Amino acid sequence: MHHTELLADLRQRGHRLTPQREMILNVICEGNGHLTADEIIARIRKQYPYINKSAVYRTLELLARLCLVNPTDFGDGKVTYEIHRHPHHHHLVCRQCRKMIEVDGAVFAPLEKLLRDEYAFAADLDHFAIFGLCRKCQPASSPAPTLRKRRA
Amino acid sequence: MHHTELLADLRQRGHRLTPQREMILNVICEGNGHLTADEIIARIRKQYPYINKSAVYRTLELLARLCLVNPTDFGDGKVTYEIHRHPHHHHLVCRQCRKMIEVDGAVFAPLEKLLRDEYAFAADLDHFAIFGLCRKCQPASSPAPTLRKRRA
DNA sequence: CTCCTTATTGCAACTGGTTGCAATAAGGAA
């Protein structure tokens, strides 16, 4: 999805187009993958040093609300943002080695159906970070995994 | 689960018992339901005004790491904590009316199995807040749900 | 083009939570 399309989408939904929003969308579209707010600000600043933190956070919140970007908390103290991709995907994050595995959005289909059928609840299951232990970090067949603090 | 059992558990796993930890566990066990860090501090302060913010946050992080409490982000800017209950449960949170529905932990069983079988990933699926729209807030059969900012 | 409404920006103050580090105090050993 190109940033001009996203801008048009914004406009169509009744939001104003501003240079700031254009720059933000541009950066998110260019920088492929997950970017933190800090990174987005830093990249914009190269061309426009006056970019304002609040404006960036508010725009990111707007874009998330419109499902144009996916915010994700990988548990390292900063939220990352990426362009909303279709089909959906999620991230398995190993709590030990930090390895990330991307999985198809379809893995949530049974849960979505169950929640809809049993609870009439329309769950937003677009983009999750699921924590756990990857194959390598699982104790072979072990009884008690050590739970002492992981040395960061 | 009584707080003395939790203290014993802490001790057994090699952590030290301090008055602060005792007070924190006590408050979490008494106040049933979800408490924010602020609320925990306020309650402790009634008896012991010197309780320190960092100590509380660090203890909560420890208890969460040991799966003795469940931290949950309901999306209102403050994390809440509750004693880890068995069997697991999750919370459906309506993004419109904020209604909360508690659901059994078993709803994640198919996903857990899929992730284990397909990705050899042992997911932590203990306690989630799942956002979406409850029955009442879903557009009857509607075309375009309004996505303008919800007036808080 | 000019005017008007109001969404958006920019700023500064604030909030919830984290961190580095020195002081304290658990709890084990002797």
Add this chain to the structure above:
DNA sequence: TTCCTTATTGCAACCAGTTGCAATAAGGAG
């Protein structure tokens, strides 16, 4: 009991993100 090691606390500074509000500027109407 006393001593020792080191986990934990308390503090102050910090970090990511939010908020209230006045100033600015989209974009529609005339």
